[in-house]
Amino acid sequence: MEKENVPQDKGNLTKNNLKELLYATDENGDYTTTLSSGWEPKTIALSNSIDDINERIADAKQQVVNGEVSPICYYMEVNKMDLTILASYVGLWKWRVKRHFKPNIFAKLNDRTLQKYADAFEISVQELKNIKTD
Incomplete structure (x- = not known):
């Protein structure tokens, strides 16, 4: 060009x-x-991508509110991470991180493990445990 x-x-x-x-x-x-x-086509594509990301975040938040998944799923979406990236940040196997997506397993996690997730998401453990539902 x-x-x-x-x-x-x-x-x-x-x-x-x-x-x-x-x-x-x-x-x-x-x-x-x-x-x-x-460039208009690039702007449209970027806007569509951002809309998709925001939709995935909203879906993850609703799943947390409904008790279907743990807050880890929500914060993973907010931080634009996938399972592989999150697992590398917290230093755990992917299958263990995926297991922590279950609310009943998440509720039993010790403070050290919760701190790893909080550090990866750059939030406090308190924020990790209690997402804002408004």
Whole structure:
């Protein structure tokens, strides 16, 4: 893409006065860097992804409220983690972390294990045990 044709659409980046660094060709055909404020298709895709993430967070929160899963599932979604990432952060096997998703197992976890999760999510143990339901 030529430097003068780099899209400058309004999007998520313009809200915060941010620009994205892109490569384009200059008038001599050489690659150079240039800034873009956004590109509509990319903005739409990003917006859709954010909507999906927010929906997954809301679903996880509702499952916690319904007693179907432990708060670990909710905070995992809030922090955009998956089972593998969370397991590596807390230093436990994936099957053990998955087992901690069960509310009855979560209720029996010791303070040391709860602290590992709280540290991974950068919250207190108290926040981990009691998510805000409003």
